[in-house]
Amino acid sequence: MRKHIPAIAGTLAVLFLFAFPFAYRGADYDYLMHLWITALFYAILASSWSLLAGYAGQFSFGHMAFMALGAYATGLFSNYVYLASAPTNICSEFKLGGIYLVFLDPLGVTTAKQTCLDIAKSTWSREVILTQPSIFWGILLGIVLGGVFGFLIGRLVLRLRAAYLALFTIGFSEILRATISAEIPFTRGQAGLEVPPLFRDGITVFGSTFSATDKVPPYFVMLFLFLLCMAIMVWLERSRFGLFMRSLREDEEAAAALGVNTVRYKIMVFVITSTMAAAAGAVQAHYIGIISPNILILLQMSLVIAMAVIGGLESVVGAAVGAVIISFTLEFLRTSFVIGSVTIDMSIWRLVIFGLLLMLTLRFWRNGLIHPILLWFSRAGVKQQTMAKRTAAVADTASGDTEEPA
Amino acid sequence: MIRLEVHNICKNFGGRQVLNGVSFNVEGPERIGLIGPNGAGKTTLTNILDGVIKPTTGRVHLNGKRIDPLPPFEVAQAGFGRTFQVSRAFRRMTVLENLYVPALAMTPTAHRRDLRKRAMEVLEFLTMEHLRNEYARALSGGQLKLLELGRLLMLDPAIMVLDEPFAGVHPKLMDIILQYIYKVNDDGKAIIIISHDMDTIFSLSKRLLVLNYGDLIADGDPEVVRRDPTVIEAYLGRDDEAECPDGLDG
Numbered sequence: 001m002r003k004h005i006p007a008i009a010g011t012l013a014v015l016f017l018f019a020f021p022f023a024y025r026g027a028d029y030d031y032l033m034h035l036w037i038t039a040l041f042y043a044i045l046a047s048s049w050s051l052l053a054g055y056a057g058q059f060s061f062g063h064m065a066f067m068a069l070g071a072y073a074t075g076l077f078s079n080y081v082y083l084a085s086a087p088t089n090i091c092s093e094f095k096l097g098g099i100y101l102v103f104l105d106p107l108g109v110t111t112a113k114q115t116c117l118d119i120a121k122s123t124w125s126r127e128v129i130l131t132q133p134s135i136f137w138g139i140l141l142g143i144v145l146g147g148v149f150g151f152l153i154g155r156l157v158l159r160l161r162a163a164y165l166a167l168f169t170i171g172f173s174e175i176l177r178a179t180i181s182a183e184i185p186f187t188r189g190q191a192g193l194e195v196p197p198l199f200r201d202g203i204t205v206f207g208s209t210f211s212a213t214d215k216v217p218p219y220f221v222m223l224f225l226f227l228l229c230m231a232i233m234v235w236l237e238r239s240r241f242g243l244f245m246r247s248l249r250e251d252e253e254a255a256a257a258l259g260v261n262t263v264r265y266k267i268m269v270f271v272i273t274s275t276m277a278a279a280a281g282a283v284q285a286h287y288i289g290i291i292s293p294n295i296l297i298l299l300q301m302s303l304v305i306a307m308a309v310i311g312g313l314e315s316v317v318g319a320a321v322g323a324v325i326i327s328f329t330l331e332f333l334r335t336s337f338v339i340g341s342v343t344i345d346m347s348i349w350r351l352v353i354f355g356l357l358l359m360l361t362l363r364f365w366r367n368g369l370i371h372p373i374l375l376w377f378s379r380a381g382v383k384q385q386t387m388a389k390r391t392a393a394v395a396d397t398a399s400g401d402t403e404e405p406a
Numbered sequence: 407m408i409r410l411e412v413h414n415i416c417k418n419f420g421g422r423q424v425l426n427g428v429s430f431n432v433e434g435p436e437r438i439g440l441i442g443p444n445g446a447g448k449t450t451l452t453n454i455l456d457g458v459i460k461p462t463t464g465r466v467h468l469n470g471k472r473i474d475p476l477p478p479f480e481v482a483q484a485g486f487g488r489t490f491q492v493s494r495a496f497r498r499m500t501v502l503e504n505l506y507v508p509a510l511a512m513t514p515t516a517h518r519r520d521l522r523k524r525a526m527e528v529l530e531f532l533t534m535e536h537l538r539n540e541y542a543r544a545l546s547g548g549q550l551k552l553l554e555l556g557r558l559l560m561l562d563p564a565i566m567v568l569d570e571p572f573a574g575v576h577p578k579l580m581d582i583i584l585q586y587i588y589k590v591n592d593d594g595k596a597i598i599i600i601s602h603d604m605d606t607i608f609s610l611s612k613r614l615l616v617l618n619y620g621d622l623i624a625d626g627d628p629e630v631v632r633r634d635p636t637v638i639e640a641y642l643g644r645d646d647e648a649e650c651p652d653g654l655d656g
Contacts, residue, residue, distance in 0.1 A: 240510045243499075247507045250496035256478035257456055257488055258561055259511030263477070314498070382539045389536030 002380040010317070017223055021216050033215035037287055039327035040219075040226045044280040046307040046323035047316040051233050052273040053305075054313035055242065057249030058266065059162065061301050062153060062169030063277050065176045068296040069149055070142035070278030071285035072180060072187065075195040077138035078286075080104045080186075085129040088120035106185030135198060139282040146278020147271050154270030158263060173296055180293040192292040195285045218287040225283055226320075229276045233316040236272070245269060306358045312371020321370045330354060408469065408485075408564045408596045409433055410455075415464035417450055417620075424450045425461070426620040432565060437591045438598045439611030439628065440567075443640060446617040448600050449491060452567045456488050457481035469564065483512065487563030491570045491600075493550035495557075497543040501534060504542055504553055508561035528556045531589075533582060548579035555586050565596040572603045584610070608632065616640065 021033065049063045082102040087093060092103040104115050121130070153172060157165050180187045187193055197212040198221055204210070210217050236242050244265050247255035256262045285291045294300075304323075311322015333350035336343060361369060410432040417425040425447045432438065442448050453459040455466060457478040466474040473481050487508075496504050505525040509516060529535045532552045537545065542553060551571060558566050571583050587610065591597050598615075601607045607614070607628075614631040616624040618640040624631045631637055 240514060243503060243506055243510060246499055246503070247496050250498060251494045253458060253478070254490065254494040254496070255507065257458070257482055257490075258508035258557060259479050259482035260507060261477075261479045261511075379539070386536050386540055392536075 002377055005377045006317075006374050014227065021219055030215055033219055035328060035331055037215065037219050037222050037284075039324045040222045041280050041284045041287075042304065042307060042327050043320040043323040044226050044229050045277055045304045046311065047233060047320040048229060048273040048276040048280075049304055050308040050311070050313055050316050050319035051236070051245075052269055054308065054315070054319070055237065055249060056245040056266065056269040058157070058269065059166050060153075060157075060169040060270075061166050061298070061305075062172045063273070063304060064296040064301045065169075065173035066146045066150060066274035066277040067281035067284075068176060068180070068291075068293075069274075070139075070146045070281035071195075071291045071295060072193070073142035073145045073278070074135070074138035074282040075193045075285050075291050076186065077141050078132065078135060078196050079107060079193065081133055081138075082117060083131045083133055084120075085127075086124055088116060090120055091116040107188060108185050132200075135196065135200070135286060139279070139286070142282035143275055143279045146281075147275040150271040150274025150278075151267060153274070154267040157270075158266060170298070173298075173301065177293045177296050180296075187293075190292055190294075192290040194290050195288070197289065198283070198286040218283070221283055222280075222287070225279055229279070230316065230320060232272075232276075237316060241265070241268070306354070308368075310358060310361050310368055310370075312368030312374070314367060315371040315374055318368050318371035318374055322368060325370075326354070407434060408594075409467075410469075410486075410565055410596065411465075411467040412451075412455070413465045413467075415451065415454060415461045415466070417447070417454060417459065418462045424620050425454070428464075428617070428620070428622045430615060430622065430625055432596050432598070434596065435591055435594045436596045437587070437610065437612045438596070439607040439614045440598050440600045440617065441602070441604070441607055441614065442617035445619070447620045448617055449569060451617065452488055452569055452600065455481075455486060455567065479511070482508075482561060482563070485564035487558045487561045487566040489551070489554040489558060489566075489568050489571060491573070493547065493554055495542040495545070495550045495553045498541060500539050500541055501529065501545070501553060501556075502538045505529070505556055505560045508557050512561060525556075525560065528559045531559075532556050532586070548575040551575055552579060552582060552586075555583065559590070563595070565598070566590070567598045567600065569600045570602070571599065572601055572606055580606075 017036075020036065024032065026032065045063060045067060049060075052063070053059045080103055082104070084093075084100045084102050085098070087095075087100050088102055091105065094101045102117065104117055107115070117130070124130075153169070157168055160168055181189050183189070184191075197218075199210070199212055199217050202209060202211045202214070203217050205217075236245075244255065244260050247258070247260055248262055248265055252262050281295075303326075307323040307326045308319040309322075310326060311320065312318025330350055333346050333353060336346045338344070365372065367375070412428060412430050415425050415428040416423070428447075428451060440448055440451075450459065454461050454474065457473065457476050457480070461474055464474070465472060468481075468484050468486055471484055473484050473486065476484065496507065499507075502522070502525055505528060506521060509521050509524065526535065526538070529538055532555065534549060534552055534556070537549065542550065545553060555568070555571070568587070571587075572580055575583065584606075587597060587599065599607060599610060611628050613626065614624065614628045615622060616631060616634075616637050618636075623636045623640060624634050
């Protein structure tokens with residue numbers, strides 16, 4: 001029975017996540033929904049990072065860079081790409097069958113600037129149809145781009161381990177951040193790039209209509225993405241892939257000597273996890289509505305690492321649960337309080353508490369706080385089984401030794 | 407039919423010549439001992455056979471296929487297996503999981519039930535059945551050696567190199583390792599055993615290779631090799647070297 005408790009708890013948690021938007025009716029509904037969307041976003045990042053670092057032993061600091069790639073790919077796509085039934089003749093454009101794929105000129109930091117499309121519109125007749133491609137294509141582009149860069153980085157870091165791998169991926173992340181910051185005409189730099197909501201015109205599901213700013217649609221998109229990522233990762237974890245990943249983490253040379261194609265699996269894990277990070281980034285960008293290079297500062301990466309470490313580096317479920325708990329705790333710890341005449345500003349102290357928790361976890365519970373609990377359930381009876389078998393083996397030997405010769 | 411051809415292997419590390427034109431063949435299920443003083447190049451030779459290190463010059467063929475340019479996983483899949491001098495079991499994986507890795511690498515479509523059955527047979531043979539769900543980190547040094555041998559059984563190579571299988575092993579476990587070697591050899595696999603345990607290696611091997619500072623100085627019947635003056639010199643030194651220089655006694 002004990003072995004089944006994690007599965008039962010997981011099912012109940014999923015049911016709770018599905019029911020929450022309909023069951024909860026508090027005054028802080030929007031706030032809590034926002035917290036859940038953010039928590040699920042971090043849960044995808046922390047669990048996919050735990051697959052990369054905890055499972056495969058690839059201690060990468062570039063995970064947020066893949067997330068940002070997804071976010072900026074869809075952000076730029078939804079800002080710059082249009083479909084027109086007639087040529088603009090002044091924008092960059094490609095003819096695709098009967099329609100034109102139009103790329104706008106760099107936006108710059110001012111929104112008052114007239115784009116090439118505005119100029120073209122003034123010359124068009126009323127029959128010309130101008131639309132923006134579905135946001136789905138932008139998200140897909142982000143996911144593909146994340147995977148492609150995951151492949152490239154995976155290939156480049158094949159021979160790098162430990163600190164060298166960490167430094168390399170920090171370098172990649174910083175280069176991307178600097179590029180986004182520098183390319184102001186395209187990305188608007190620190191001013192931030194506005195990204196349209198997931199459902200620009202709202203959405204109607206089962207007779208219920210939700211506006212573009214409603215929290216329920218992005219909540220369910222993020223929840224489905226989270227569940228999809230978790231399902232893939234848990235499946236991988238339990239498959240041949242997971243076994244090889246762990247052998248790679250334990251001893252790459254020994255794994256190769258036993259026939260494991262370490263190069264292939266190393267690249268695969270980079271591609272899979274960076275794709276997931278990019279998908280999370282793309283959806284989150286549409287939910288938040290504005291993205292800036294600050295999304296890939298090292299502090300953000302540290303937060304994801306800390307979530308995975310506290311939850312349990314060697315368990316994608318542990319890391320996801322850790323991310324949810326830390327997300328909520330950090331938010332609830334914002335509330336300042338007064339002791340006598342002293343006001344405790346929790347907006348700062350919460351980070352101190354978080355840092356202390358991280359230090360204590362690393363010192364005393366290196367497998368995190370959630371993972372050992374999961375192990376306690378999943379490995380129920382192993383010790384007793386070993387002892388019983390050993391006792392039986394010893395008893396067998398003893399009885400064999402004392403047998404009288406015929 | 408197993409045929410390993412090691413032809414004129416040389417290896418330099420920087421300016422240091424570690425292997426100097428080593429050549430030998432293994433034909434059929436031979437039981438070969440590979441000995442030599444520390445620094446003779448035994449492990450380097452194993453690493454070259456395994457594909458971890460590429461030779462500076464020379465070639466290695468296994469059953470007609472050239473394996474020296476291949477990456478280690480392809481060498482393993484071609485039928486070459488090895489253990490390591492210091493145990494390299496996957497310590498944060500269970501004993502069963504350790505055994506599944508090579509089996510799944512060799513036969514990706516293997517059914518989990520068949521795999522488990524095979525692994526249990528291996529564990530039973532190694533008297534480690536009761537430890538199947540324990541993490542490898544919980545095993546003793548000797549048990550880790552057995553686990554590595556178990557992994558080789560799951561890999562099922564045509565030829566295997568066992569690097570110091572008896573080092574630091576309790577006599578009871580040593581018996582199991584000896585049984586393992588005889589059984590695997592009887593099953594038609596070629597085995598090369600590297601060891602500093604001279605009594606065991608002489609009694610166990612049907613053929614002995616002796617490396618000394620990168621040179622293969624002897625290759626033949628253990629009793630003949632035992633009396634070979636070059637080997638005696640390599641192990642015991644020359645008579646004139648053993649003497650103390652005059653005047654040191656004061």
